[in-house]
Amino acid sequence: MKTRITELLGIEHPIIQGGMHYVGYAELAAAVSNAGGLGIITGLTQKTPEDLAKEIAKCHKMTDKPFGVNLTFLPSFQAPPYPEYIDAILEGGVKIVETAGRNPQEHLPKLQENGAKIIHKCTSVRHSLKAERIGCDAVSVDGFECGGHPGEDDIPNMILLPRAADELKIPFVASGGMADARSLVAALALGADGMNMGTRFIATMEAPVHHNVKQAIVAASELDTRLVMRPLRNTERVLNNPAVERVLATERKLGASIKIDDIIEEVAGVYPKVMIDGDMHSGAWSCGMVAGLIHDIPTCKELIDGIMTEADRLIRQRLEGTLTA
Ligand SMILES: Cc1cc2nc3c(=O)[nH]c(=O)nc-3n(C[C@H](O)[C@H](O)[C@H](O)COP(=O)(O)O)c2cc1C
Numbered sequence: 001m002k003t004r005i006t007e008l009l010g011i012e013h014p015i016i017q018g019g020m021h022y023v024g025y026a027e028l029a030a031a032v033s034n035a036g037g038l039g040i041i042t043g044l045t046q047k048t049p050e051d052l053a054k055e056i057a058k059c060h061k062m063t064d065k066p067f068g069v070n071l072t073f074l075p076s077f078q079a080p081p082y083p084e085y086i087d088a089i090l091e092g093g094v095k096i097v098e099t100a101g102r103n104p105q106e107h108l109p110k111l112q113e114n115g116a117k118i119i120h121k122c123t124s125v126r127h128s129l130k131a132e133r134i135g136c137d138a139v140s141v142d143g144f145e146c147g148g149h150p151g152e153d154d155i156p157n158m159i160l161l162p163r164a165a166d167e168l169k170i171p172f173v174a175s176g177g178m179a180d181a182r183s184l185v186a187a188l189a190l191g192a193d194g195m196n197m198g199t200r201f202i203a204t205m206e207a208p209v210h211h212n213v214k215q216a217i218v219a220a221s222e223l224d225t226r227l228v229m230r231p232l233r234n235t236e237r238v239l240n241n242p243a244v245e246r247v248l249a250t251e252r253k254l255g256a257s258i259k260i261d262d263i264i265e266e267v268a269g270v271y272p273k274v275m276i277d278g279d280m281h282s283g284a285w286s287c288g289m290v291a292g293l294i295h296d297i298p299t300c301k302e303l304i305d306g307i308m309t310e311a312d313r314l315i316r317q318r319l320e321g322t323l324t325a
Contacts, residue, residue, distance in 0.1 A: 001308065004171035005194040008117060008138060009096055010066050012036035013308055014194025015184070016173055017201045017300075018121070018140065019070020019098050020148075020286075021045050022275035023209055026055050030062035031206035031300040036308075040068040040098050045271075049084035056092030068096035068119070073104060075234075082107060090114045098140065101149075105134045121175065121196075123151030125163045132170050139164075139172045140196045146176025147199045147225075147288030149236050157190070165191020179293040181310030185319070199288035205299045210278030214297050222292025228284050229267065231258050236267075239287035243270075247284060 003014045015037035017028065022045050029039030041059060046052035052069070059067055069089045071082065086107060089097060097111055100121040111118060112135065120131040121140040128139045141164045143157030144150045155163075161174050174187035175196035187195045201207060203217045216239060226240045228247045231254075238244055243266040250262050260267075270283030298306070 001311070003188070003193040005138065005173055008171055009038055011038050013304055014173070014188075015304055015307065016040065016068075016098075016119075016140070016194065016196040018175060018196045018198040019043070019072065019100065020198055020202065021072075022271040023202055023207055024070060025208050026059035026062055027206050027208045028201065028204070028300070029067045030059050031204070032201065032304070033063045033065040033067045035299075035301040035304040036065075037300070037304050038066065038068055038096065039063070040070050040096075043069050043071045043085050043089070044074075044080055049081060049088040052085055053088040053092055056088065056094055060093070066096060067094070068098050069094050070098040070100060071104070071107075072100045073102035075102060083110075086110060090116065099136075103130070103134070104136075108135055119173075123149070124153050124155070125160070125167055127151075128164055128168055128172065132168055136170065138170055138193075139168065140175045141172050141192070142196075143174070143176035145237075145289045147237055147290070148286040149234070150176065150227075152230075152233055152235060157187075161187065161190035161192055177288060177290045179290045181307045181314055184307055184311050185314045197290075198286075199290050200294055200303070201300070203294050203297050204303060205297060209275040212278035212280050213275060216280055217287065217291050217294050218297065220287070220291035220294075222289045224291060225287055225289050229263070231256060232260060236284065236286060237288060238284040239291070241281045241284075243281055243283045 005014045013036040017032040017039050019040045019042040024042030029041045032039030097116050098119045117137040119138045120136040122128045123142045131139050143160045144154045171193040173194040173196045174192040178195040178197045179200045184195050203214045224240050225237050226244050247263045247266045266283045273279045273282035274285045
C-alpha cells in the first residue's frame, strides 16, 4: 500500500507503533519495523540519554529498516535533559521522531536540520494545525478512544479524523481505537494516510512486557477503561482495577480541590511494577477502549501481514462489491 505516510517515512505499510512508556523498547520497535511498519522506541523510558543511545544501537542491530524515537514533552518542573536526548537520537542515526505532549517547537530546528522527520501527536484539530504551522512533517491524530492521554475535548475519531482531513495539508495518521484491517480501511476512508496503534501492539509476542499485561488486554472488553485525572486536566485513559477505583473515589470526594499528591500512590512509579513485574493492580496504567477488539497475542509480523491482507480484501471485495454498475 502506498500513502503519503509510507512515502514520507520510507516504510512498506502505513502502520505505526506509538511510543509507550515501559513498552517501546528495541525488541518491539525492531519487530514492527521488520514487519514493514514503523516501530518507535520510547525515549523517556530510558533513564538517561546514554541509555537511549544504547537502546538505539541495539535496535539498529535488530533491524535495518527505519524506526523512530518518541519524545514526550511533559508538563514537569524538573524537565528531563531534552537536548541531550535529542543528541542521542541524532547521533544514533534515527531519522523519525514522534513528539507528544507540549509544543515541540523549540526543538524542531535542530532535529530537522539534521534530517529528522517529525510526527507530532495531537488530540485536536487546533493542535494539529499548530503542529503544521510550526513545521512538523506529519501528525498523529489521537481520538477520545485512545489509550493514554486523550486531552480534554472528548472528540471521537469518527468526527476528529474527517475534521482533521478537512483542515490539514500535511499527512496524518489515525490514532486511538485502531486494531485491525477494518480500522485501517476506515481511517483511510476518513482521510488519514495510515494508522498508529498503541494498545494493540502491547498484546504481541515481541512486546517486552510481563505476560499478565497481555492477558489483561485480551481479557478486557471495551467497557473496561476509565478516565482518571480529569479534575487535574491531565486526563488519562487506563484499564480499570482496584487502584483506579480508589483514584476515582478520591476524585469524587475531593472534587475541584484535588491535588496530584492525593492520588500519587496510584499514578506515580506504576509502569515498572505493571510492565516488568506483572503486578496488575499496583496502579493506573494506560490502555485503550480498543482492548475490546483484541483477542489474541500474535507476532508483529502476523498482526501486520494479517491487517494488510484483510485490508486488501475489504477494499477490493467488500467495498468495491457494494457498488452498482
Ligand atoms: C501503556 C501505554 C503507554 C503509553 N505511553 C506513551 C508515552 O510515553 N508517550 C506517548 O506519546 N504516548 C504514549 N501512549 C499513547 C500511544 O502512543 C498511542 O497514542 C495510543 O495508545 C493510541 O491509542 P490506542 O491505545 O487505542 O491504540 C501510551 C499508550 C499506552 C497504551
